[in-house]
Amino acid sequence: MARRRRVYEGKAKVLYEGPEPGTLVQHFKDDVTAFDNKKSATIEGKGVLNNRISEYIMTQLHNIGVPTHFMRRLNMREQLIREVEIVPIEVVVRNVAAGSIAKRLGIPEGTQLPRSIIEFYYKSDDLGDPIVSEEHITAFGWATPQEIDDIMALSLRINDFLVGLFLGIGIRLVDFKLEFGRLWENETMRIVLADEISPDSCRLWDVETNEKLDKDRFRRDLGGVTEAYQEVAQRLGIMPEGGQSKRRGPMLVK
Numbered sequence: 066m067a068r069r070r071r072v073y074e075g076k077a078k079v080l081y082e083g084p085e086p087g088t089l090v091q092h093f094k095d096d097v098t099a100f101d102n103k104k105s106a107t108i109e110g111k112g113v114l115n116n117r118i119s120e121y122i123m124t125q126l127h128n129i130g131v132p133t134h135f136m137r138r139l140n141m142r143e144q145l146i147r148e149v150e151i152v153p154i155e156v157v158v159r160n161v162a163a164g165s166i167a168k169r170l171g172i173p174e175g176t177q178l179p180r181s182i183i184e185f186y187y188k189s190d191d192l193g194d195p196i197v198s199e200e201h202i203t204a205f206g207w208a209t210p211q212e213i214d215d216i217m218a219l220s221l222r223i224n225d226f227l228v229g230l231f232l233g234i235g236i237r238l239v240d241f242k243l244e245f246g247r248l249w250e251n252e253t254m255r256i257v258l259a260d261e262i263s264p265d266s267c268r269l270w271d272v273e274t275n276e277k278l279d280k281d282r283f284r285r286d287l288g289g290v291t292e293a294y295q296e297v298a299q300r301l302g303i304m305p306e307g308g309q310s311k312r313r314g315p316m317l318v319k
């Protein structure tokens with residue numbers, strides 16, 4: 066295969082130049098990191114599962130009218146995406162207290178929040194992705210007020226949809242992280258969902274047992290990371306070829 070130009074390499078993904086201008090190939094690696102890269106490992110099969118899960122979720126979001134960078138899956142580990150200018154902000158949506166909000170505000174993990182909460186973090190490895198407010202974002206020009214409005218409206222729609230989607234397969238969507246990009250089409254620009262949505266970027270708890278089905282299994286040395294991601298894929302009805310699927314898509318749980 067001809068060598069492709071690598072445009073960017075992150076912790077869990079690589080971006081290559083795509084076949085046409087304005088496209089990129091997003092490659093999902095098996096590497097996993099946590100705690101500002103202080104902890105890292107390779108988890109066999111994770112990339113394949115995240116590629117599938119993110120494809121499924123992006124496609125469902127597209128079907129309800131949420132614009133995304135996703136075009137199509139190319140193979141087990143790669144998907145074709147539209148090239149966007151990434152807004153340097155990580156958007157976290159929370160429904161239940163866990164992780165950093167539980168620690169920062171002293172809220173017991175598992176507490177249902179009074180309403181969904183959106184937080185912004187400035188994307189900077191050197192600074193460890195500090196939490197920032199809308200004031201910081203607009204004052205420093207990371208995004209305009211209009212862009213923040215669009216990002217917040219899209220984030221809440223995505224949250225409402227995903228809470229229902231996961232509840233339908235017996236999973237509580239505790240929190241998740243989104244990234245957005247600017248997509249230029251001729252002279253106009255619009256904000257679209259970018260990056261990935263997978264158990265690497267979400268907290269997913271089994272409704273009945275509270276078992277963690279996400280990256281916290283790695284962060285907290287709980288083991289069974291691949292099995293947990295596989296469980297999510299299986300419940301969504303999207304096991305990769307050869308895998309056994311017990312269920313076909315979301316179904317009502319009790």
Ligand code: UDP
Nearest residue numbers: 157163164165166240241242265266267268
């Ligand atoms: N998250 C992520 N990438 C990051 C930071 C957070 O995908 O760089 C996700 C994380 O998996 C969780 C949510 O965002 O689902 C909220 O994370 P939190 O702020 O609690 O930080 P953490 O506990 O992961 O350090």
